[in-house]
Amino acid sequence: MAPRRTKSSGPVPPSRTLVIDNGAYTMKAGFSSPTASSTASVIPNCMARDREKHVYVGSQLEKCRDFGDIVFRRPVEKGYLVNWEAEKEIWDHEFFEDKAPLHCDPRETGLLLTEAPNALPQLQTNCDQIVFEEFGFASYLRCPGPMLNAYNDIQAMFKAPARDAAQSLLPAEIILLIDSGYSHTTITPLLQGRPVQSAVRRLDVGGKLLTNHLTRLLSLRQYDMRNDTYLVNEIKEACCYVSRDFKADMEATWKGPKGDRREIYETGGGIAKDYVLPDYHKRTKGEVRDHDPDVAGKLKKMQSGKGPEVAEDIVTLRNERFTVPELLFSPQDIGMRQSGIAQLVLESLSEIPFGLWPGFLANIIVVGGNANIEGFLWRLQVEIQALAPTECIVRVVRPADPIVSTWNGGAELAKEVDLLSKMSVTKQEYDEFGAGWVARKFGGDPNWKW
């Protein structure tokens, strides 16, 4: 058994902490210390290669002007950090090189790194080894990302009075956190900042699947965009919404039977939108417009008559706008053998004593990029309310910026040096007790005794 050590005899905790929420699509990173807080930089967590064979690493991607035919390599796969070769390259570029945007010396910095829940032990061990043996961070805490949201000011999201800043930081008592990101959507009930592990559920629908589905639909119906997923992602972010009345929207976007073209289809019915595609010469950004029924006709005329400089490529989105995000609520539509988010929330709650249901249902927080889809929260609240016991109040909110919410929680936690150092592992401890010890400490092993 490890000898008892008092914290006071240990090394002084590093003065600042690098907080990284290492998502599959973007990495949210920044420094936090009790005295100063920065904001998170949102960095693409990828290496990309454009058609000129130029390779962009991480934040270099913002220099890219031509996203046609661009391909990506992402070190984080299905939400888990798998490929350290690529990730090290990105981290080196962002944090450790001389000219890095967030330069730091790992030997004087603590690291707070998130992972997706239910990670594979091997990947966790790899991560611990790299953090200490390759980078040599002074202290390190690896924890499931959803957990950190409990350190945000949850009450303020529910329009209650904000918490007293003078009080010491306590995690939110009871929240049900839904993290809908690029790879998947996870449901994590949190009690006092600790996840109820047996109730964590995952829906394998995330932003990537939605984008790929939209790509497939557009490629079948309009242009072949299979090599332009970056662009399709922008279309998705600009146009997609979660329908309030799926059947009615479906009727409004139907073209009608043969020979009986419906007027609502021609005018768009308030749903159809035109997305002007960028050509990466004159136009580098796409643009959304309300559907203009004349444009399609005009386009034909222009292509036959005038020069190409007046023509613009337009994709008209009709039912694609709402059938794509609908997959979050009904993945069976594409043949997935999984239930939608609302059902999975109830499945998750079924693992929890009934007495805690009202608390969880009244404090549902949605984070992750998909929380930005228009209409998502409304629909989720309605669907959960329909399934939940009638006496329970269901409240669903999202933080002001759902993408960096997890990071913000981590930054809050990193300001509490005592709390953080109790949870983290120092380099010294790693060297002394080894990787297995660290894994057990972070794994919350129930038989773990000091």
Add this chain to the structure above:
Amino acid sequence: MINFGVREVAISTVPVAPGWAYVPDTGSAASASQPSARKRMRTLPSASQHETTAKQDAKIMRELAALDRENHRDVSIPVPIRHRDNAGRASHGKVTPAVRKILQSQKTFANHLADYEALSAINASQPAQPNPPPPLTSGRATPTTAGPQPPVGTKRSYKKRESAATAPTPLRNVSTVGESSTPVVSKSESSHDTSMTDAPNTLLGTAVPPASHPEDNNPLLISRVPQMPSQEEIEKMLAAPALSYNEARGSLTAEDRRKPAKHFCDVCGYWGRVRCGRCGGRVCALECLALHQEECFTRYGA
């Protein structure tokens, strides 16, 4: 199929029309009642009453795999090679063998998952494993079986009381005596514990109940709330180890399984009300059917 000389007579009212057929959305319930006949299978392959055929299942699997891809085609983007002089390159000192192995590993998530599954299969076959903690007894008490509790104004307990961090609430009972006004810190001497045991949520329901009222015992007015789990139950629940990747995957609930599957037009995305007689794909109406069949009839082996 041997059917002992019995010749089947067409009993269904489904018209055997060439090319397409309306299909009632009856869900899977009707599928079992229809006997499958090879003859009819040939003329109406798609209208076989099964929900999905093996071929359609394979197609769905293929499409789901495609939706999971990062890039449309296979690409490999190597880490850019830089000059030897280490210009601007971060150096982290000596690379240990373990780290080199991790950095050079080209395993994908699927590889790691397969490794994990194989490993846990081996572990499961060996009985000499420490027993995992007993499964949670999720006390799913129905509201009517709520245990003994003060009937006075119990409805209050699910409302938020005060947002101040140190207000006593059912889960975080900061005792008013003041001995642990900051529970996080108070625990630090007693144990350097596992990562997250911070606030000692001791007793439950110590909040002062509101004043009594003569109508409190009126059976029509009593609101029943489910009983809160005890402190031990909560601790046990929080101490449970993480589920494995596969265990955490959300299932298809029984309720959703009963619902009839939604079908969409393969061409325009509207409801798929018409089935192509050749491949079983769904389309919305004749116009889309014509478009669909252009492709369907030219495709090899459809």
